[in-house]
Amino acid sequence: MSGGDPVQFLGAWRTGGAIRWILHECRFRMIPVNEFRQFASERNPQFRVLKPWWDVFTEYLCVIMLMIGVFGCTLQLTQDKISCLPSHFAALSPDDLDCSTISEHHERESISPTRKNNSREVFGKKNDLDIHQYVFVNHYCYERAVHWYGKYFPYLVVIHTLIFMVASSFWFKFPGTSSKIELFVAILGKCFDSPWTTRALSEVSEERGEEKMVIWRRNTMSKSAADGPSVDEETIGLVRSSSVKSNPEKKAVEAQATASVLDKKEGEQAKALFEKVKKFRTHVEEADLLYVMYVLQTCLKVFKFVLITAYSAALVSNIEIVVRCSVPEELTGYDVYCCNHVKAHLFSKLAYCYICFVGVYGLLCIYTLYWLFHRPLKEYSFESVRLETGINDIPDVKNDFAFLLHLSDQYDALYSKRFAVFLSEVSESRLRQVNLNHEWSAKKLRQRLSRNASDRLELHLYMMPGLPDTLFEISEVESVKLENLTDVTIPSSISQLTSLQELNLIHCPTKLQLAALNYLRDRLKVLRLTFEGLEQVPMWMYTLQSLEELHLMGSLSHELSRSASLDTLRELKNLRVLSLRSRLSKIPASVADVGGQLQRLCIHNEGAKLQAFSSLKKLGNLTSLELVGCELERIPSAVFSLANLQELDMKENKLKSVEEILSLQHCRRLVTLRLWHNSLLYVPEHISKLRSLETLDLSWNKIRSLPNKLFYCTKLRHLDLSHNGLTSLPPEVGILQSLQYFAAASNSLESLPDELFSCKRLKILLLGNNSLTSLSPRVSNFAQLVKLELKGNRLESLPLEIADCPLLKLSGMVVEEHLLDGLPSDIRVRMSDS
Numbered sequence: 001m002s003g004g005d006p007v008q009f010l011g012a013w014r015t016g017g018a019i020r021w022i023l024h025e026c027r028f029r030m031i032p033v034n035e036f037r038q039f040a041s042e043r044n045p046q047f048r049v050l051k052p053w054w055d056v057f058t059e060y061l062c063v064i065m066l067m068i069g070v071f072g073c074t075l076q077l078t079q080d081k082i083s084c085l086p087s088h089f090a091a092l093s094p095d096d097l098d099c100s101t102i103s104e105h106h107e108r109e110s111i112s113p114t115r116k117n118n119s120r121e122v123f124g125k126k127n128d129l130d131i132h133q134y135v136f137v138n139h140y141c142y143e144r145a146v147h148w149y150g151k152y153f154p155y156l157v158v159i160h161t162l163i164f165m166v167a168s169s170f171w172f173k174f175p176g177t178s179s180k181i182e183l184f185v186a187i188l189g190k191c192f193d194s195p196w197t198t199r200a201l202s203e204v205s206e207e208r209g210e211e212k213m214v215i216w217r218r219n220t221m222s223k224s225a226a227d228g229p230s231v232d233e234e235t236i237g238l239v240r241s242s243s244v245k246s247n248p249e250k251k252a253v254e255a256q257a258t259a260s261v262l263d264k265k266e267g268e269q270a271k272a273l274f275e276k277v278k279k280f281r282t283h284v285e286e287a288d289l290l291y292v293m294y295v296l297q298t299c300l301k302v303f304k305f306v307l308i309t310a311y312s313a314a315l316v317s318n319i320e321i322v323v324r325c326s327v328p329e330e331l332t333g334y335d336v337y338c339c340n341h342v343k344a345h346l347f348s349k350l351a352y353c354y355i356c357f358v359g360v361y362g363l364l365c366i367y368t369l370y371w372l373f374h375r376p377l378k379e380y381s382f383e384s385v386r387l388e389t390g391i392n393d394i395p396d397v398k399n400d401f402a403f404l405l406h407l408s409d410q411y412d413a414l415y416s417k418r419f420a421v422f423l424s425e426v427s428e429s430r431l432r433q434v435n436l437n438h439e440w441s442a443k444k445l446r447q448r449l450s451r452n453a454s455d456r457l458e459l460h461l462y463m464m465p466g467l468p469d470t471l472f473e474i475s476e477v478e479s480v481k482l483e484n485l486t487d488v489t490i491p492s493s494i495s496q497l498t499s500l501q502e503l504n505l506i507h508c509p510t511k512l513q514l515a516a517l518n519y520l521r522d523r524l525k526v527l528r529l530t531f532e533g534l535e536q537v538p539m540w541m542y543t544l545q546s547l548e549e550l551h552l553m554g555s556l557s558h559e560l561s562r563s564a565s566l567d568t569l570r571e572l573k574n575l576r577v578l579s580l581r582s583r584l585s586k587i588p589a590s591v592a593d594v595g596g597q598l599q600r601l602c603i604h605n606e607g608a609k610l611q612a613f614s615s616l617k618k619l620g621n622l623t624s625l626e627l628v629g630c631e632l633e634r635i636p637s638a639v640f641s642l643a644n645l646q647e648l649d650m651k652e653n654k655l656k657s658v659e660e661i662l663s664l665q666h667c668r669r670l671v672t673l674r675l676w677h678n679s680l681l682y683v684p685e686h687i688s689k690l691r692s693l694e695t696l697d698l699s700w701n702k703i704r705s706l707p708n709k710l711f712y713c714t715k716l717r718h719l720d721l722s723h724n725g726l727t728s729l730p731p732e733v734g735i736l737q738s739l740q741y742f743a744a745a746s747n748s749l750e751s752l753p754d755e756l757f758s759c760k761r762l763k764i765l766l767l768g769n770n771s772l773t774s775l776s777p778r779v780s781n782f783a784q785l786v787k788l789e790l791k792g793n794r795l796e797s798l799p800l801e802i803a804d805c806p807l808l809k810l811s812g813m814v815v816e817e818h819l820l821d822g823l824p825s826d827i828r829v830r831m832s833d834s
Helices: 005-016 017-029 032-041 045-050 053-077 132-143 148-170 177-194 196-223 233-246 249-262 266-284 288-316 343-376 383-389 397-411 414-423 425-439 442-448 469-473 490-496 514-523 541-542 588-594 612-617 637-641 659-666 684-691 709-714 731-735 754-758 777-781 802-803 817-823 824-833
Strands: 082-086 320-324 337-342 449-451 457-462 477-485 489-492 503-508 510-512 526-530 549-553 577-580 600-604 624-628 648-649 671-672 695-697 717-721 740-743 763-764 787-788
Touching: 045 397, 053 148, 053 343, 082 132, 082 503, 082 549, 132 320, 132 337, 148 288, 148 343, 148 442, 177 196, 177 288, 177 397, 177 414, 266 414, 266 425, 266 740, 337 588, 337 637, 383 414, 397 414, 425 469, 425 740, 442 469, 442 541, 442 787, 469 490, 490 514, 490 648, 490 777, 514 541, 514 763, 659 684, 684 709, 695 824, 709 802, 754 777, 802 824
Parallel strands: 457 477, 477 503, 489 510, 503 526, 526 549, 549 577, 577 600, 600 624, 624 648, 648 671, 671 695, 695 717, 717 740, 740 763, 763 787
Antiparallel strands: 082 337, 320 337, 449 457
16 A cells, blocks of 8 residues: 555545445444433432423433534544545645645646655555555644544544533532422322322312202202292201211221221321321421522523533634645645545534523523523422312412422423422321221220219320221210320211210310211310310310210410410300319409309319409309418408308418308308318307308318307218317317218217217218227217227227217228227127128
């Protein structure tokens, strides 16, 4: 080849084995298309939910542009870049020579005589250049004559495309955003695939269908009774509740079917997912970094598009097929060469294609900016989801959380619909309900049944996240006690508890469905509420028309308005007992609303001073009054106007004297007077005017002596004088022939009057912790005595006559063991329980 024709060599090189070598190298060096696609896409395929259609489109554009660049680079590496031949135009100066004029001036070319000898042919002429000089000139002219854009175009395409790819995934990899995006995508996927989501949406669909059926029935009934009375919502609610009540078997089957849909493990997983959603929402809604990063990313791509389009359009014309090259004459003997840029024609076509693809890419980026700034992406409303599902408590979100949901909507709006289930408190409460029903079966609840102080069969539920539906399968329960339960809503299925009479709510805010309210309004007899503030008192309490007893424990005044108190109790037409345990400054005015039927009023004021009693005068039918812990120093005068009063209890006050006790004779029906746990120093003699008294409790005072006229209350059957400072008892105690209970324990009695043993109806005698040295043999007069307490005295023995008390047994005697051992064995045998 060194002595051959360069043109023939180039032709052979292009048409011979070089072409086969190029194809071979291309087959092994070119990267497959699927590798480009994998490179262009994210390693985590779940990120697709945050890629709108324009991002996906630009990814494919990037793949095509990268293929253009790689194809151009492959051609650059596998083929000669340029082929140069010397020019022989003496007629033209080197500066004026244009390689395109070679063919026109070919015949007029004159060859220098000095070069004519020993020359080879070029374009039919001879020159003295060999192949190594051609290689040198090719490299020299490629570096000096070919425009840089024509040389490096494929590499620029690859670099620009890689920059586009990096810019498209920049916010996925940025340290401040990647963790949030990964967590959101993971949570969104779990929420989408969660069995609870399917369960909740299916239940909503069923409820919506049921609501439509009720509306259809109402419209049908309204049309059929156009001339008659209309059917109201309450009637429909009662019909629905009665239908549920009349089909308990169907209800049980449905409950069993729904329980099988979601097992316990899936319920726990959904519960954990609710917590993750709450934490993520709290964290992401506080900032808008993701939105800002996406805007900056898009602006960067737009800037890159403008830059590339501008300089590419300006420089693409510099990709020339034939270029002129000036070489120092002393190197080869020729100063002008005409060079053929081998790939220029193909590169020119690829460049125009590349500019078109970049243009489409830029238009998509401009559309993205329009979408970012034209739509309110920092707020996301679930209004359509709320209308479709009927779940009204789905909260709207903002900032980064809203922006991520807008992006996922571009992929599939179903994601936000299913994700909304986990933002709803209603859905969360339903999930807790399912888990609760799994944990507390009806069999397990029945094991907790017990009898309460009112001898009702009671079920006590403590510290639960809700109310299990299985509770309503225990139809025999009479009292339900809920303590420290959260998010309690009593459903219409409470109508299945046909024996329910009492409801006890201890720090347990409770809501009622309409059908449940209708049922309790007609059936509930006793309601006990324990609460922190008046705002926690449920409004439905004031509508319980069949309520007979109401017990309230908690603050009955607002912090900002101390005068605020209970609302009207006018609807409680059957209320007989009202108990208030609070710190009141006056009796609430609303108590007067039930004054016509109220029979018992209990106020436990917990050591706060009660000052106003004007409302008492309106309680004309009151038979029992308890004023406990009210810091009273005297009996309120309003009490004396209660003509029907039968029982007065003034425990734990500051009474030192009760001279006004004479006015109690206006209460002609008063039979019980309890002045215990006070500071009474004496008892006035005119207490004898209370001739109707049957029970008198003066225990836990500071009384040292008793007036003789006290015992002129001849109807006394219960007298408690324990825990005072008495040293003796008046002999007039024998007047109390109706006395059945007598307590004088924890005093300083040294002896008992013989007249005491004439009270033959005495059943209980409590004389412990005194200073008695002996017990009279007349104790045998107590034919009805069943309990005798003598422990804590100075007795050395018991009289043998104690065995003559026919009803007294050893189990009813509270004495020291040595006193019992001192009795003869036959007496002990006679008094034994057997």
